[in-house]
Amino acid sequence: xxxxxxxxxxxxxxxxxxTVAAFAILLxxxxxxxxxxxxxxxxxxxxxxxxxxxxxxxxxxxxxSLVVSVAxxxxxxxxxxxxxxxxxxxxxxxxxxxxxxxxLPDSAGRTVSLADYRGRxxxxxxxYRGYW
Amino acid sequence: xxxxxxxxxxxxxxxxERSQGLADRLDASYRFLTDRDLEVSRRVGLVHAGxxxxxxxxxxxxxxxxxxxxVVRWAKYASNIQARPDPAEIxxxxxxx
Numbered sequence: 001x002x003x004x005x006x007x008x009x010x011x012x013x014x015x016x017x018x019t020v021a022a023f024a025i026l027l028x029x030x031x032x033x034x035x036x037x038x039x040x041x042x043x044x045x046x047x048x049x050x051x052x053x054x055x056x057x058x059x060x061x062x063x064x065s066l067v068v069s070v071a072x073x074x075x076x077x078x079x080x081x082x083x084x085x086x087x088x089x090x091x092x093x094x095x096x097x098x099x100x101x102x103x104l105p106d107s108a109g110r111t112v113s114l115a116d117y118r119g120r121x122x123x124x125x126x127x128y129r130g131y132w
Numbered sequence: 133x134x135x136x137x138x139x140x141x142x143x144x145x146x147x148x149e150r151s152q153g154l155a156d157r158l159d160a161s162y163r164f165l166t167d168r169d170l171e172v173s174r175r176v177g178l179v180h181a182g183x184x185x186x187x188x189x190x191x192x193x194x195x196x197x198x199x200x201x202x203v204v205r206w207a208k209y210a211s212n213i214q215a216r217p218d219p220a221e222i223x224x225x226x227x228x229x
Contacts, residue, residue: 033214033216035214036212036214080212084212085213086192086193086209086211087211088192088209088211090177091177091194092175095204095207096203096204096205097204098201098202098203098204099198099202099204100175104165105165106164106165112163112165115202117200117202118201119200119201121139122139122199123138124139124195124196124197124198125143125197125198126141126143126194127144127178127191128142128143128144129144129184130144130145130146130190
């Protein structure tokens with residue numbers, strides 16, 4: 001017995017729109033990014049479900065679910081493969097060479113220099129974007 | 133990382149108050165430094181021009197391990213902004229110091 005096309009269409013919509021919502025919430029509230037393999041995989045599944053729905057019944061709900069799922073997958077793919085890419089170019093950090101010196105204020109306003117740690121402990125520098 | 137005696141220094145253009153909030157939230161014992169105008173990030177070649185949401189310059193995500201003598205021993209540059217530093221990979225690099 002074939003699954004109801006309406007059920008498939010609704011599942012596709014829930015998966016694709018739900019993924020967008022989950023991505024936004026997890027990122028903004030919990031600061032946890034959804035791994036691309038997860039969200040792209042779910043979005044692909046949504047498209048598959050919507051396609052199955054349309055294959056069974058070419059009515060407005062299955063068609064809308066397919067259009068929405070494909071659009072969201074397209075947006076997700078564009079985000080991951082295009083918008084989120086960072087060009088990797090040479091930096092002042094060269095393996096085996098001394099790191100460049102710098103001084104910056106910490107969150108309490110004190111100035112911190114890389115030289116402060118010379119002869120004391122190793123340092124892991126993590127450069128990150130901060131705000132989205 | 134703590135037990136290995138490594139000081140973790142996180143650098144971003146976030147202002148101090150925001151970084152402190154982040155530190156409190158993550159219960160992190162690492163230091164957050166503010167590179168307000170991206171002066172340092174620019175100098176070391178870690179700026180992605182115009183890639184921010186409002187077209188502003190933003191830092192390129194990177195992790196750099198520097199030993200006690202100030203020498204660069206390991207570096208990882210993200211090719212995608214969604215990439216997060218991999219703790220296992222970093223620990224391996226730390227143990228190799």
